[in-house]
Amino acid sequence: AEAGGAGRIVVHGKTRVQFYAPPVNPSIIAAVKQAVSIPVIANGxxxxxxxxxxxLE
Known part of the structure; x- marks a missing residue:
């Protein structure tokens, strides 16, 4: 997304298998945040x- 020109990314911190089952996995969001230089918005x-x-932590 970043290479395509996205100005920010929204990440829902769950895998496809988890679907709507709680809890959200903050490590998924953290991994995306470390991999890009644009703002990451956490969701879920x-x-x-x-x-x-x-x-946020």
Whole structure:
């Protein structure tokens, strides 16, 4: 996506097998964040300020 000119990426931190089953996997989002230089937006299982904080870390 980045090489194609995307300005940001939204990542839903679950695998295809997990589908909607909780919990989100922050390591998937972290791996994408480390692999690109554009902003990464985390998505999935954000139900509170605490869960949002966990994904930001």
């Amino acid at each position: 299982d954000i139900y509170s300020g605490e869960s949002a904080k966990t994904l």
